[in-house]
Amino acid sequence: MGFSRAISEISKRVGREKVLVEPEDTYAYSLDASTEFKQAPGAVVRISSEEDVRIVLEIADRERVPIVPRGSGTSLTGAPVPTSPESIVLDMTPMNRVEVNVDDGYVMAEAGATVLEVDKACREYGFFFPPDPASSRIATIGGALAENAGGLRGAKFGVMKNWVLAMEVYLAGGRKLRIGEPVYKWRWGPDLLSLFIGSEGTLGVITKAWLKIYPLPEKVVRVMGTFDRLEDAGRAISQIRRRGYVPMMLELLDRETIEIVNEVLGYDVELAEAMVVADVDGPREAVWRMAREVEQVMKESGGRTRASDDPEEMQQLYLARQGAYAAVTRAYPGVLLEDITVPLSKLMTALRELEKLRKEYGLRMPVFGHAGDGNLHPTICFDPRNEEQLRKAREMFVKIGRLAIELGGAISGEHGIGLAKKELFLEEIKAVRGEGYLEVVRRIKELLDPNGIMNPGKLWF
Ligand SMILES: Cc1cc2nc3c(=O)[nH]c(=O)nc-3n(C[C@H](O)[C@H](O)[C@H](O)COP(=O)(O)OP(=O)(O)OC[C@H]3O[C@@H](n4cnc5c(N)ncnc54)[C@H](O)[C@@H]3O)c2cc1C
Known part of the structure; x- marks a missing residue:
């Protein structure tokens, strides 16, 4: 009931033409680039203004309808895939304004602008936007912030987090937060920017960001x-x-x-x-x-x-x-792309252990990655129709995550947790983050999203 009521009120208030409910229209929103997880949402709202976001979050919170913010769906972990058929996906891609302010050293980008569009806009002024996920041609700024994406230039320039001056975020219920200022020095108080960066749509919807730029x-x-x-x-x-x-x-x-x-x-x-x-x-x-x-x-x-x-x-x-x-x-119907990081001094140990796993399981596993920042992508290749291979691939995936934890690294350097690494993430938390970590983060979630409507089932929520 709550879902139908929500959709009918949202349609009236944001405009019927922005709300997709037919299965042929919502199908494209049922997957991400991992292709491992699949669930079509009950509706998609094509967001074109902050007011649209506010209205949807107000109604969805009242009616307890799950909200899944989505950029271009290039996530490799199932993060933008709904976990319930009565979810509403917010397609942020129509909201894509980009404005460069070269005098003040920043670019303002709405959440749906692609990373490449932002970079190109800066280049017209002799500057560029350093974070460059290999998916930058389609990945959005909102998605890249929500995943704290990195890229090839990470060895020198780090990840998205290192380039954000300020953001606007909407919380469940439609409350707006402006965090930070588009200036290079600012007294923070508690750093709320970091809270939302990498939060995978579980705490709020990012609508725009002010990002630092760098001379070419x-x-x-x-x-x-x-x-x-x-x-x-x-x-x-x-x-x-x-x-x-x-x-x-x-x-x-x-x-x-x-x-x-x-x-x-x-x-x-x-x-x-x-x-x-x-x-x-x-x-x-x-x-x-x-x-x-x-x-x-x-x-x-x-x-x-x-x-x-x-x-x-x-x-x-x-x-x-x-x-x-x-x-x-192209060569394999099944691919599990790992994304571990290890301390630089442990890079060789990690590579040797990966070689042992490759031999033990007998599956192909090319390893490439951003060695300059200790981030490796062992890529397990298999045929998902072959049960034995599927079992082996999944076991390897878990063992590789555990290897990263043992070596003092992390199970994800840039692709995030989503649905693919929830269990491993709990292992990592228990192994290294201390007893209080889960409680603190759960309380933050309760404070910002008391009815648990924001991207439920992701990370550990
Ligand atoms: C070929 C390929 C190469 C890749 N290379 C890299 C790489 O080099 N480095 C890297 O880090 N990643 C890489 N990725 C992963 C992926 O592209 C990035 O995580 C990207 O930042 C996701 O952006 P998106 O717009 O597609 O987000 P989506 O996949 O749509 O969403 C990702 C997550 O962000 C949330 N989200 C999206 N928009 C918002 C918003 N406005 N507010 C709040 N939450 C939001 C979603 O709910 C979801 O949890 C690659 C993926 C592919 C397919």
């Missing part, structure tokens, strides 16, 4: 090293960091990744046990000197190297990394 580097040189032993690649990565170089991008690929990319995409990338790709950026006069130094570190660790600042050649050096995920998903 004068020049970038790409350095690539191939290694006959994984250990050597690991040593090169830690030496690059230890000697004080912070490349904009510092990526690692193992042999299996290169093999799959060559097989599936028809490339001819040199086979090696490991490949390291580093983007060194800086002023025109200095960048080649720094790139040569990074190249030298790779050579000292046993690597064969190439370096270039020519856009076409740079693209060639990056082919295997760029094609990794596409190749795997």
